[in-house]
Structure formats: C-alpha cells, structure tokens
Amino acid sequence: MDKKRILIAEDEAIVAEDIRRTLEKFGYQVVGMVSSGAEVLAKTAEFNPDLVLMDIVLQGKMNGIEAAEVIQTRHQTPVIFLTAYADAATLERAKVTEPFGYILKPFEDQSLHTAIEIALYKSQAQKRIAHLNAVLRAVRNVNQLIVREQDLDRLIQQACRLLVETRGYHQAWIFLLDSDLEIFKTATAGSAERDREMLELLEQRLRPGCIGFFHQPGLTILSVLADSCPTCPLRQYYEKEGAFITRLEIAGEPYGLMGVALPQAMLGDVEEQSLFQEVAGDLAFAIHGIYLTEKNRLAEEERRQTEARLHAIFSYAPNVAIQGFDRQGRMLFWNKAAEAIFGRPEINGVADIFDDLLTDKNGRQNLKMILAEVDRTGLPYGPQEFVFHNPAGHQGIAKATIFSIPVEQGSKEFICMSVDITDLKQEEENRVKLEAQLRQTQKMEAIGTLAGGIAHDFNNILAALLGYTELSLLGLDLEPDQEQIRKNLEAVIQAGNRARDLVRQILTFSRQSEEKQKPVQVSLVVQEALKFLRPSIPTTIEIQAHLDAKNGDDMVWADPAQIYQVVMNLCTNAYQAMQERGGILRVSLTNILLRNEPIQTIPQLQEGSYVKLTVRDTGQGMDAWVKDRIFEPYFTTKKPGEGTGLGLSVIHGIVMHLNGAIVVYSEPGRGSTFQIYLPHWKGTSVPRLDYAASIPRGQERILVVDDEPPIADLVQQLLQRLGYQVTAVTNSQEALKIFQANPDAFDLVITDLTMPHLTGLxxxxxxxxxxxxxxxxxxxxxxxxxxxxxxxxxxxKEYLMKPISARTYGETIRRILATSKE
Incomplete structure (x- = not known):
C-alpha cells in the first residue's frame, strides 16, 4: 500500500522535527518541512502532497490561514491547522479555508494520527464525490446533446468534448466502423497534441491498437493503457493512465468503439464503470437512432424516386398501353399510350372494347371471366392478340397481358399491358411475301438455267412415246404380235409416267404454294436433283455422289420443294464455277453427331444428330471479302444477265428456318465447299403403297366433263372397265343441262378445271x-x-393432278363415295 505523503508547515524547527518523527512512526511519508507561507505554496505545487499540516503562525508576510486559502483554491489539498490559539476570532478566520482539522498544541500523538486519518478519508470522499458529479454532469450534457443533435459527426465530436471538459476523463475517443470493420468516422477530445497525432494516425490508414477490443463484448478495463496497446504511436501519453473501452451497440448490433483515458485510481470504482457504460449505451442509442432516421430517409427517398420513375414509365412509356381494372372489370386508370391506342374510356368506352375483343382460339372471352381466372390462379393471362379500332376508326391488332397486383390486405387490382402490333404484323406479312417472292424469283432463275436439261429429258420421253406407238401401229399392219404390242404399250406407259414425274418436279419446284413440311429422305431428293441436272452440265464436269444413308438416317422434317431447291441451287452454283475449265462436282451425304468441340465451331447449332449435305467444287474459289457477302440478297459476282444474286440468300433463309446451319470453306484457286447441317428427324419412315393390289371397282353412275375429247373418251373407257356407268360430255354447258334435267341420275361428278363457257369451279x-x-x-x-x-x-371433295392413273381414279372414287354415305 502506498504511503500517504504529508507536508509540514511549522515555524519552530524543534516542533517540526518532533511532528516528522511522529508521522513516520505511523507510516506516513514526510515530503518536506517548511516555515513560511511562501515555502508551503511552492512545496505543495512541487510535491502535490496528500495532506498539509499547517501552523497558523508562519514566518514571512503570509500566515497559515492565508496559505491554506491559496492551497484550497489551486490544488484542493486537505489542510489540518496546528495552533496554540483557540480564540473565537482565529477560529472564524480558519473556517473560511474549510480546513479538514483543527488541533490545539500541545496534542497527543494518537490525536494527531486520528485527525490525519479522518482528514485523508474525508478528502478522498470529497474528491470521489466531485469526480462523480463531473461524470454525472457529463451524462446530463451528453443526454442533452443526444436530444438536440441529429448530425452524426457533430454528435460524436461533441460527446468526446463534453466528457473531457466536465473533467470526467483526460482523453475520450469514438471510432465508428463499417461492416468490413474499417473506421469511417472518428472523434477525439482531450490534449490538442494527442488529438493531432490521433488524426494523423488515421489519415495514414493505420489502425489504433484499441480497435482490437471491438470483438470483446461488455466493458474492457485497462490498468495501464500504454501496456495494452504496445504498437500504438500514442502510447507515450498513456504510461500512467488506465482506460475504459466498450462497444457502442444496440440489441447486439455493434456500431463502433468508445474509449476514455482516466487516472488509474478510478479504474476500480464500480459507480465510475457503471456511469461510463451508461454514457456509452446512451450514445449507442443515439447513433442507432441517427442510422435508423437516415435509413428511413434513404428508404423514403428511394420510394419517392421509385414512385417517380414508375409514374414516368407509366405515363411516358411509348407504345405500351397500361390500364388498371378492379374485380368487376371497371377501369381505374390508364396511361397516355392507352389513350393514343384505344382512346379515352369516357369517350370510347375502352372497358367495353376489352370486354368484347379479348379473344383466344376458343372464341370471345369476357373480361370479368379473365380477371376471375387471374384472381383465382395468380397466373397472368396472355400474351393474347386481339383486334381493336383506334380513335380514328382504323382496325388494328394489339397483344395484351393481364396480371394482378396486391394493393391492400386482401385486395387486388388488375393490370392490362398492351402493345399495338399492327405495324409489326404488317411488316411480318410483307416480309413473308417478300421472302416468297425471292424464293420464286430464284426458282425461275434456276428453271431458266436448267432449260436445256428439261428439253433433253422431254425429247427423250417423246421419242419413246412416239417410237413405241409407231412400232405398235406398224405391227398391226402385219401379222399382230400381241406380246410385242403389249411390251410396246407398257414402254409407252413407262415413258408417260416419266413425263408426268418430270412435270410434277418442275411444278413442285416452281409453284408459289404454302410451305408443307413432312419427313423428307434427303438422299432421294439429291438423286432426283442430280438426275435433273446431268443433261445441263458440260461433259467436262464430272459428278461424284457419295450418299451414305441407310435405314432412313438421312430423314429431315422439311418442305421437299425447299430441300430440292437447296440442292439444285448449290449444285448449279458449283458447276457454273467450273464451266470454263471443267472439274469435279462432289456431292456427299452423311449422318453425324455433334457434341462439344464441333458445336463450338458452329455456335448456332445445339448438340444432337444432324444430316450433313456437302457440295464441293474444284472451281476458282472465293476470297474472304466475297465469302463474307455471298448470303446478302442481290450480291453476285456473275456478269449481268447471268444471275440475280438471290440464290444463296434464299438458301440461307431456308436452312435457318429449318434450325440448321451453313458452313462455307473457300480460297482463291482451291474451289469451294458448302456444308449444310439439318436436324435429323427420327420419326417413323413414310409408308410405301402396295401397287400390286387390285384396283378398287364399283357400279355407281358418274358424269365426266372435259373439253378435250381424247381425255373424256379415255376416262370414260377407264371407268367403264372398272364397272361404273359413265356419261362423258365435252361441253360444260351441255353437262349442266344434262344434270339439271335429272339431278338424281348421278352419284358422282368428275370435271376438268379449265374449260370454255363454264369453268370446272x-x-x-x-x-x-x-x-x-x-x-x-x-x-x-x-x-x-x-x-x-x-x-x-x-x-x-377432291382435287387431282393430271395425268391420273387408273389406280388413283379407283381409290379416290371409292373413298369419296364412302365418305358421302356416312
């Protein structure tokens, strides 16, 4: 236990020495013995003793009472008077200095000891009360600060200043930390030198050692602050000071750290600790309130901005009509786009328009029914197209989606968002027409290119027809050879079938018809195309075909005419590239499985099985500039009159429409290779007809009308051979009169389409x-x-393409008559 230090002020040296010995006997430390008022003031300032034993009568101009008054004012050091005077006047003068004891000489040692202990205890109690009063003032001032201050920077800075100014603590500091435990706000008060060095430390982004206590809950007491923060640049100031440190937190959510430096003697004071924690709690609550207020302010600001943005979107969204309905279908609000598209509700009755014109494949849907369904399922309705009439009276097409939004507890409103797609529909329709025109133009271009091949095939067919017919007629003039005539006539039928198939190929390739997709065996199309092309290609060009397709491995889902067009176009371009010097046209077909790396080189394809068609020539090739542009419409390197530049553009569109891809390899002087990838169709192969079966027959009455007498006679004989009762007429007006004379005389009518007077229709x-x-x-x-x-x-009931075989007539007649009787 530290000895209490006492200063003796006595003008008689012998008395002073006797008092010194007595004090040391009781365990006190005498820091000095002085005899004058001036000396006692100097020694008190130098040694800061715990107690001064003061004689009233001293040497010099200043007596003990005057010296005690100065000591009380400057140092608050307790004083006990030692005097031989007990008169009333001296006592009154001594009371003014509020002495801690008054002992009359001579006195006993024990009386002196008792008086000193009482004075020391009283002094310590008064100092403690004074310090606690200072802290209480600080608490009061901080609480007043919390009530009036809403700025976070000013709050923590003023709190530190108040803690120090009220003499509660020597130094105070507050650090506020973010979620990454980085200091983002600092406040400190105390010594100006300490404050400056603390700020310099933080500007260098160095972390004070006390930040480490952020992870410790509750109050942390440091008996020697300098020892607890050995790396702190400010430790020199805290070698003789202790500290309280605590987290600023509310409900377990920490905001920062607060610390104060104070005399070591105050560290163990329970009231001091409690008061410090109370201040910290109040500050934490205030910081939490500011955070919450700022959070609410930001949330409110964000809400206002969001509301403003949504209102702007609602009001100014171009071409998007937004309308709100209640459960009964009453319109609650609408935006400017809705007015522009549909008109104002009070003028044009938009609610009624929606009620009448929201449709689907099952017919008109009542708006209330739609809203009820959306309300029940929680799922949006649409997008659904419907027809409307705009304010100008013009008809348009819109696409609408209806969904629900919660507005109050248990209440909903319904939003209908519509887009006027009239122009898009028109553009799409125009695009489809243009694509069809492009395809047809390219087809006609290809037909012109292949005219020589077509003429070659037809001349060969006509030669067979005329030759075998002539042989049969000559055979009739001689002794008839029935077997040879039969063979000649079979050859005529075979040539006629070839002619029929050739005409159908030309019509299929050139017609303007709607796309009809079905399973297509690509190898058969390639074979037909090459057979068609061969007569048109110079003999200097060799055709090599490698069609590795087995068991339907080359089936795709497409329009056969489009596949035919792809093959014809690519092969035509290939042989035209080799016309001058000749070369080899290689056509190959295979089934491949694309995975991983191959897919990366053809990014538009997904993994899976594909039919790969390759057309390769040994012509002049293309440079990079030409290769990059070959799929552009009307781009061509041919001379004027040799091509429109539409072919590859149309082919590209067909392949992309079929979810395929085109890959081109070409270099100048090394030819070109086109690879077409089409998704493999894995369905059932197209069933083949059994032509060996007998032709269906019947006995019904049939009226046949055709303006060509040979055709009318042929059909009459053919149907009569099948057992039917046939009336054949070559004039459509006469046929109508025959029918009108007895409408019930016929069970079926077969008529040609193109006839004079009355057409078949x-x-x-x-x-x-x-x-x-x-x-x-x-x-x-x-x-x-x-x-x-x-x-x-x-x-x-039925539409048949000429020429028509006996089997086709027989099967079609039986099917139609059976259907009519049902």
Missing part, C-alpha cells in the same frame, strides 16, 4: 346449288393454291 358451284350432297372431283394439269382454297370453299 363454276360448273361445280351450280351443281352443288341444286344438289349439295353430290360428291365432285376436280381435275387439272396445274396446281394452284388459290384454286384449292376456292374448291374447299365451294364444297368440292
């Missing part, structure tokens, strides 16, 4: 007006999509 229409249940077969040598549409509209 006009004749059919008049017949069906009189007898709607009579089945009619329309025949023609040319396929036209508009005729097919009109035929269905009138009610004609």
């Amino acid at each position: 006009e004749l059919s229409r008049k017949i069906l007006q009189r007898r709607a249940d009579l089945p009619i077969i329309l025949c023609s040598g040319y396929s036209d999509i508009t005729v097919a549409a009109e035929m269905r509209k009138i009610g004609i």
